[in-house]
Amino acid sequence: MKGIICKSIVPVWSEPSWRSEMVTQLLFGESYEIMDEKDGWLLVSGTADHYEGWINGGMSSLIDTSYYEKMISKDAFKVDEIVAKATNLKDNTTIHLVKGSLLPLLNEGIVDLGSNTFQFHGSYSAFPKQPDISKLESEALSYLNAPYLWGGRSPFGIDCSGFVQMVYRNCGINLPRDARQQVELGDIISFISETVKGDLAFFENTAGTIIHVGILLGDNKIIHASGSVRIDAIDHQGIFNRELGKYTHQLRIIKRLS
Template sequence: MTVGHVTTPLRAQPHDIGAPRQKELILGETFDMLEDDGTWAFGQCARDGYVGYVVRAALVEPTVTATHVIAARQSLLIDHPRIRNADEPLPLSFGTRVEVLESVDDFASVLIPFTFDDRDAHKTTTGGYLPLAHLRPLDQHEPDPVAVAERFLGTPYHWGGDSGFGIDCSGLVQAALIACGIACPRDSDQQITLGEAATGPTRRGDLIFWKGHVAMALDEQVMIHASAHRMAVVQEGIEAAAARIAAQGDGPIIARRRITPPRG
């Protein structure tokens, strides 16, 4: 199945209220449905193997052959390929998969798998235009995870969030690494096994771990992370952050991991 909502939460239990949000699924990505009771679907996210429950109405049969992914933090789907546009745009997130039909000046004509609302779930596609500058071919990877993470600066902190509308610490790291062709699990307790132990001075792209938290180094002194303290994706001095986190009772840095992006 394909995700047909802009974002939809993956939950630990099939309930809207009280069921923990594990992560988010993004429009256009694949969800391998294993069980379906008509209201909730249980299955596995193809991106990282995470299992859980999603609202069944958020899923559609695959009707779009994705060719590109939104590489900007957010984009706007519009009805006509022009800058001055009176249409009501549809906001879309980083990671949204679309099918590009053709380019028109600085825009791409696209199809997306989209359920308009629960009442019109039989409508499984819609089209429009996205800025070409916001798109990346699916078969091309980003060269620098840090540069990807920096696009999220200012994004609100959202526990279990994976999108340009709200994201958490491990979601930010996963988004940055996957965009660079590096397989990455969703949670920080699994991400701590990536790469190799970082030795010597901290380098750009090193992952810095606390118990239950992860950040990415910009350089030897500064890191970027989705901060529950600041409730946003921010840059922060590594020493200052470590002192603050220790002072609030969450312990010291427990690991640094170094990941080498694949070549080609």
């Protein structure tokens, strides 16, 4: 059984409880598969990245197989503004959509989400049919100063791997959700001097576990989510925060996905 998000943002939890950890978010228009149910909570797996977690059943909207097959057969569109609006034509209420939200079956401003239909107000674009890495820098900079939020995927709260995932997705490249999954992709770049804009830098803790990721901008700069989405200096040792006057993240490996 599948569902689709008809809310602005739906938190996904580690356990079927409001008191558990938020591990990610699903944005408007994103679909998921329902894996299990417990006490009014649904264990779901995101269609795009297969990331699993629990959502409250009251935030779920079911879709049938015919709708899903129609949806994936059509061009996909995404919200380009930091925040846009959509009107639910069923009850004439308005919701706010964040950058990167999906607009399934968009036709002349109308978004069809199965049992719910919305009039979209804002700017949007189609996902590129081929990956367009030329837009990586501008996409990354559009999230600049977004506050850090563990599990977040929006300009109003985002974590390091969610930031990387959203920037790459907006350029037509789907990545896994977590840094420890993202590091498995791409080709190793041995030296900072050989990097190009859009390469991914991964960082480790003292135990050697990947705990952080950011996007290289060239000129020994990196944009990453740490406290907020920010630009810092990077060298072979790691990220150097000039405000603090020290290294904050130890470099483990650099990967190129193109």
